[in-house]
Amino acid sequence: MAQGYTRQYPAQNSGKTVNRFVLAQSAAGTTIIAAAVAGKKHKIIGVTLTLSELGTVKFTGTSDLTGVINLNRDAGFVIQPNPTFIWIETGVNEDLSIVTTVDASAGPDLGGADGIILYLTEP
Numbered sequence: 001m002a003q004g005y006t007r008q009y010p011a012q013n014s015g016k017t018v019n020r021f022v023l024a025q026s027a028a029g030t031t032i033i034a035a036a037v038a039g040k041k042h043k044i045i046g047v048t049l050t051l052s053e054l055g056t057v058k059f060t061g062t063s064d065l066t067g068v069i070n071l072n073r074d075a076g077f078v079i080q081p082n083p084t085f086i087w088i089e090t091g092v093n094e095d096l097s098i099v100t101t102v103d104a105s106a107g108p109d110l111g112g113a114d115g116i117i118l119y120l121t122e123p
Contacts, residue, residue, distance in 0.1 A: 016083050018045065019119050025112025028055060028100040035095055037121055042096035044088040046081025046118035050074065052111030055102035061090035081118050092123075 021033045034042045044059065051057060051071040059065040065088050069077070079087050090096050100113045 016120055016122070018081075018083055019121060021117040021119065023049070023098065023113055023115045023117060025100060025114065028053075028102045028112045030060075030097050030099045033096045033098060033117055034119060034121060036093050038093060040121050040123055041092055042090045042094070043086040043120045043122065044079070044096070044117060045083050045086060045120060047077070047079040047087075047115065049078075049113055049115030049117075050076030051100060051102070051113050053102040055100060057113060058099050059088050060097045060099055061094035065090065065096075076115065083118075083120065086120075 019034065023031060023033075025031060042061075049057065052074060054073045055071060057069045057071060058067065071077070096119065098113065098117070102111070
């Protein structure tokens with residue numbers, strides 16, 4: 001099933017605490033990157049991600065935060081980290097999640113996504 005963990009690091013030049021979520025999905029599905037925090041938003045500032053099979057990725061809060069991103073087998077993408085530029089953000093009091101799907105014709109090894117997601121939690 002979907003797995004991951006979060007660690008916090010003080011950003012050296014921004015004065016903000018950067019959360020680092022390590023994504024390791026054993027199968028496609030929904031993984032909560034960060035649970036809702038009262039009065040705050042989760043803001044993605046960097047991503048490195050690969051998908052093991054032909055499939056899709058999208059980021060969600062209460063609703064979709066991105067469109068569907070199509071990826072080929074063993075393909076991925078990078079959003080260059082920058083703690084002063086917000087790429088994607090949830091609404092206030094929302095979970096931040098990643099949703100992955102894989103093409104069912106890929107065979108029995110329906111792996112998920114792996115990567116690192118950097119985000120801030122702030123008003």
